[in-house]
Amino acid sequence: MANTSRRALQLLSLLGSRRERSAPITLSELAERLGTGTRTVRRDVETLRGLGYSIRTVHGPGGGYRLGAGNTLPPLLFDHDQALAVAVALQTAPSTTFGLGDDAARALATMHQVMPAALRADMESLHLTRLRNHWEFPAPPIDPAALGAAGSAVRGRRVLVAETLRPDGSRPAPGDDDFAPPRRIEPHHLVVWAGRWYLVSREPAPGRPGDAWRVHRVDRLLLRPTTERFTARELSGGDLADLVMGSPDRGDTPASWQCTGSARLALPAHVVARWAPGGSVVEHVGAGHCRLTLGAWSWAGIAGILATFDTGLTEVRPAELVRACHRLAGRWADIALDDGTGPVVGSDRRAQGRGQG
Template sequence: MTSEMTARLLRLLSLLQTRREWSGADLADRLEVTVRTVRRDVDRLRELGYPVDSARGHAGGYRLASGAALPPLLLDDDEAVAIAVALRTAAGGLTGIEETALRALAKLEQVLPRRLRGQVTAVQAAAAGIPWETRGARADPALLAALAVACRDHEVVGFDYRTRDGTTTGRRAEPCHLVASGNLWYLLAHDVDKDDWRLFRLDRIARATPTGRRVPPRPVPGDDPVAFVAERLATAPTRHRAVATVHAPADRVRARTRGLATRIQPLDGTTCRLDASDDDLPRIAQVLSGLDVDYTLEADPAVLHHLRTSAHRTLRATG
């Protein structure tokens, strides 16, 4: 297959991915070839495994059908930049994304040409979003992408980590999974020096550097990374304690409290127990205000003071 024909087939495949259906004449005009050449090129795409449907007659045309496997997507420069920026924005904390979406970001950034990678960074820096629904530190999208690649490649990473008391230490870890809880991202990894599993908040990680050392995949205890992280978070120490007995079924409360499912325990069919303990007082208030049902609260004096102050401020504002 000549280079000219290969380039034309790639261009034809790209066109078929941009619209639901193309007429043979339109494709021939775009490719600057005859309709007969378009038919031959479509047959070549079919031989390569691309499911191209066609219909004869005046209203007929060509369209790329759904196949058994996803064909390679051909993106122009603008489309690649737009997708990378969208994934970076989502990964950065404006919206919650699943680990599969994060892997997509890692794959895309790995193959982006240097010139496009610079454009993505520039657009991301210039187009800041307003985090109306999130509070607290947001994960760095570049860090998320780098750690996602390390998880995929089972590559040991070195980084500086700041603990709850503000102490910063150097760590070496084997990244395993990235898990989102509420508006925070966590890295589940095996600490090389401590020879134990550890959970690292991404907003406390700095200067993450791949070491080039790859290791065999290490099974997570219980074979369920999300459940393992949820258990660790449920038992992790917090600065402020706040436990509410909520007068609503557990399923209803879970639907109204994003990322806190493991901290909700049913007491009976109409009440449940919610552990809203946290290091951040406003975040506790945000969780409780989102319940929209009656509850009783057991909390530290600092929590109660913050809630009372906020409530009095609201009463004064409303006259």
């Protein structure tokens, strides 16, 4: 009986995970997912129907089973693997991606309280201790209400009234350098990249050419929903990643490090942004050029990262970073002159190389 109940719950979970408009789940697929025969699946379907669940049989070549409309599923219907996946996700994702660490911790505690004893024990067995990687950085705090307003407006194609905030979250007063009057925007995409939430919007304005696509940090916006609808538009250029990564005015600031420097690279912003470490800032400064601002635990660390882009560097700042580049250049020259006979002091080796030339 316990196995039958567990299998019936898993069957209900599989049916509930399939959207109403998608293809039904075939009998053979259900049997394979449940690890049982087709006759057993049919019996379990009848068991669920007897408990009041409306499970429709879809006939024809693409037929199978589908959960009927209007069903009220239990609020937490997880099988063993789903419960473990949720526990891991809630413990690992918030600090580096969502900026909702406290809310995720409360959600995990709530799930523990309402889960059946067996699943709760499995979830608690995966209480993780996360060791910080120095390339990780905390996601900026974000108001769940702002995130919800942005997501709802994107889904419902409704205009938002947006006001830009300072990096510290305060509202600039009229006359301040940071002040920009509230404006009406058409939100099209909600994007997560490098631990930050972005809203991609179309902002038509008189006298502004083209489609005027903009990228904004959600945590830097004060959003007010409206009931006005807009028509969805195709993104100019068609590449959402290029737009987000290559936008110079999306509101980013570098993550906090012991050392922070910058350089101008002879590469387009969208190319550098794809490979720049998290917490860095890429600015478009002209055709085929951009400025990369990044941090590391040492000046040599920054110089080494810049070298990985294998392109010309100019306008390197500050002076400590310039000196670190010179030191690394000397070390790399030593490697180039190494003939495999043993260690030689760098200046002596370079002298030997000149003598042999």
